[in-house]
Amino acid sequence: MNTKRNYLAGLKKGIPVAIAYLAVSFTFGLATLRGEFPLWFASLLSATNLTSAGQFTGIQLMQLGAGYLELTLAVFIINLRYALMSFALSQQVQIRITPATRFCMSLLLTDEVFALANEKGAAITPAYYFGLATLPYLGWQLGTLFGYVLGGVFPSAVIAAAGIAIYCMYIAIFLPPAKRNRGIALAVMIGAALSCALYYIPYLNTIPMGFRVILAAIVATFVAAALFPKKDEAPTDQSPDTTDVKEGNG
Amino acid sequence: MTLPYLLISAFLMFTATLVPRFVPFVFIKRKISSPFWKSFLYYLPYAVLAALTFPYVFYSTGSVLAAAIATVAALVMSFLELNMACVAAVSFLIALGLGFVF
Numbered sequence: 455m456n457t458k459r460n461y462l463a464g465l466k467k468g469i470p471v472a473i474a475y476l477a478v479s480f481t482f483g484l485a486t487l488r489g490e491f492p493l494w495f496a497s498l499l500s501a502t503n504l505t506s507a508g509q510f511t512g513i514q515l516m517q518l519g520a521g522y523l524e525l526t527l528a529v530f531i532i533n534l535r536y537a538l539m540s541f542a543l544s545q546q547v548q549i550r551i552t553p554a555t556r557f558c559m560s561l562l563l564t565d566e567v568f569a570l571a572n573e574k575g576a577a578i579t580p581a582y583y584f585g586l587a588t589l590p591y592l593g594w595q596l597g598t599l600f601g602y603v604l605g606g607v608f609p610s611a612v613i614a615a616a617g618i619a620i621y622c623m624y625i626a627i628f629l630p631p632a633k634r635n636r637g638i639a640l641a642v643m644i645g646a647a648l649s650c651a652l653y654y655i656p657y658l659n660t661i662p663m664g665f666r667v668i669l670a671a672i673v674a675t676f677v678a679a680a681l682f683p684k685k686d687e688a689p690t691d692q693s694p695d696t697t698d699v700k701e702g703n704g
Numbered sequence: 705m706t707l708p709y710l711l712i713s714a715f716l717m718f719t720a721t722l723v724p725r726f727v728p729f730v731f732i733k734r735k736i737s738s739p740f741w742k743s744f745l746y747y748l749p750y751a752v753l754a755a756l757t758f759p760y761v762f763y764s765t766g767s768v769l770a771a772a773i774a775t776v777a778a779l780v781m782s783f784l785e786l787n788m789a790c791v792a793a794v795s796f797l798i799a800l801g802l803g804f805v806f
Contacts, residue, residue, distance in 0.1 A: 535749030541728035560726035615800035621761035629782035645751035683739035
């Protein structure tokens, strides 16, 4: 009986996230339409990836004709933050949860689901977790579909302007924590500056886009981590999206 | 884009997303202790998002000037910690409106 109650409790908690995902994945659907990808591809990516930054970056690189190594590496680096959440989660759940269940839970791990699960602390059960993730997952699929199908209805000016939405979400994710943490602030500023430098400086800008972003981010993080190494121990404090649901991304 | 390119890319993206998600949760039992690597992992996602945003955000709509003004608005709203959906919606409307002007 506890399993069902836990699942329903999680389900209820996931409703606001599902609504937010509907909106974000709508812009992903639009972006795939704009990039002239087929609908099945947009839905396949959303069903298997369930992540905004990774999916947007992937289709952006594919439109530039990126090679497989560049694509894989870029998406992997962007998704490295999940390793932190995955790690934090491993410290919280009960040991007796089987590897198979853990694997299934991992498939649904997103910034927001992690943030919500994290609030629950040591009391996370698989039922509650799957409850949390159910509606956001559905929202992500529906939003992608609507964005792609309804994209044709909108005037081209609207579709062009919608291209800025994902970047605004990135800004909304990295700026608030950068305000509070000097290490993050430095990593963000150097990352942005280097990325611009690599984009505008002749010869350097012949490096493929995915590698430019990776290079800028790794150098920036290296400098920030060397100057501001963290001292605290709590695993939950290491993860980027524990503060508030609104700061995460899909 | 050819069908094999789409299918292979989709598979690679799926793998590149899945591995960081499940490996620590399923396998890692110990805690990382090095402050440098802990902070490196902590800062990295934000640096990636910043490097992904700049300068690409300026070319994300039809007009560089409209996009730049909308970006400044997004920075201000995010600094004030407004809701992510609100930041995106307002910046979108600014980019749309100014897109007709410039």
